[in-house]
Amino acid sequence: MSKSSSGKWVAEQALSILRSYPLCDSCLGRCFAKIGHGYLNQDRGKSIKLSLILEIDRKIKEHELGNLEEVKEILFNIGELGKPLFLHYFREEFQRRSCYLCNDTLTQVKEDFFSKALSILKERPLRYVLGVRLSPRTQELETTFAMNNALLYYESMKAEIRREVGKRLGEQGYEPEMDNPEAELVYDVDSRTVEVIRKSQRSLYLYTRLSRGVPISSWYSRGGDSLEREVERKIIVPFTEPSDVRILDPYPLIIEDYDEERKEVLGYTLVKGPTLGKREYNLVIQTKPSTRVYRVTFYSQDRIGHEIYGGIQDLILEGRSQEEVLEKIREMELELISVDLLRTEGRHQRIRALLTGKE
Incomplete structure (x- = not known):
């Protein structure tokens, strides 16, 4: 299939991924981060999930799906957005599954990093860049996931956190200085701490x-x-x-x-x-x-x-x-x-x- 029909290609890629992995909106959107400029990965992921839900419902109504058990797994992996459609067709309890990549912590991490970095910059303004430290296990998990699914347009978790937190800090008047920083504010995801590392001049x-x-x-x-x-x-x-x-x-x-x-x-x-x-x-x-x-x-x-x-x-x-x-x-x-x-x-x-x- 030609990638020029991008809408259909993205839907097929996303469906293939969600057959095997439960993903939050941001982590699914990050799989396609390098196409569709100007949107948050969370918005990408949510829109992709909604389009899949509409397509799944259409196929059920048109009797194009013979095995509804596979639909259950996909809706479980979609998460809360898939719950209404699941309850409409199935008389079972909806399974809540944590995100395979971030364990449903990514939103909290970004908010925590933003608030702690902002507090540091208010106390002593710096020309800064942002850094993120993931555990070796998370880094290996993410790398293997991207490689196994041949995700050409994938953005790393580190990059998403840095970009979104940096944008929010900029809106508060503390724009990152990419060219000539004095320090790097490094967020450790495991300990939820921010370390200020002075950069050599x-x-x-x-x-x-x-x-x-x-x-x-x-x-x-x-x-x-x-x-x-x-x-x-x-x-x-x-x-x-x-x-x-x-x-x-x-x-x-x-x-x-x-x-x-x-x-x-x-x-x-x-x-x-x-x-x-x-x-x-x-x-x-x-x-x-x-x-x-x-x-x-x-x-x-x-x-x-x-x-x-x-x-x-x-x-x-x-x-x-x-x-x-x-x-x-x-x-x-x-x-x-x-x-x-x-x-x-x-x-x-x-x-x-x-x-x-x-x-």
Whole structure:
């Protein structure tokens, strides 16, 4: 059947699910959350259930159903909305079944998270995002359910809780800050508590390096000096040069929870830029120089570059990376002394200027 006849397709999918699982309105609606923009999953689920009830009643009246026992199971799994039709056709007690996924707690969870988060934000306003912690059992149950039923348009329980609680908080004047949050308010569904987890602040720094042999990362220092060890903060490096290359054109660094406006240490000069939100961070991380220009100092008895003293010469070479430049040096069979990065070209320069306000 073509999915273009979406109404019929959704009804068939929902009927297939409700043959096997009792689901509350929200959990059924979440199975189709990514189609039909702008509605709550609770509304989706309720409307789907009502359409199924109408169709089941029509089929009973038209004598299209031979086995009414299957109808009983579907109405039990639909829940309270299915009760009136069940009592109309069957002289039995209606079975109340808890939701297979949330155990009928989802509405309470969202209300509790909202009230506790609102209380926290009123006491100390924060730039925040929301997080949800489910038990491992619930996470496994939900993942298995979605996979076994091939639910392409499924939304996770975590996502629904975050989205709906965030919307309600926004309506109260406390809009979530997705791009540059100070903290994450994490709701633990089992304990019904909210934990405030401070987020690391990522600041852009521009650096030059006049030293040789002092790496940025402690990982490469082999017990010696490193910039990371000196500043005692986590450093994220979008791109760099080997530690024996001096860097004269400002390169970017991202340092977490560091607030020095200017720092000179171990041959590095650090100049602080702005705090980075998620979008700016991704821009800096993903954008590399297209061209790098180096001054290569070498020894050769042949006159190749600008001679400094007794066969020691300088030569300006450019390439996409230092490796490309070193390959040129090997091909020229030069005796390498040192390499300095002079400048870079590419889109990263425009991004740097945009973020720092400096060309």
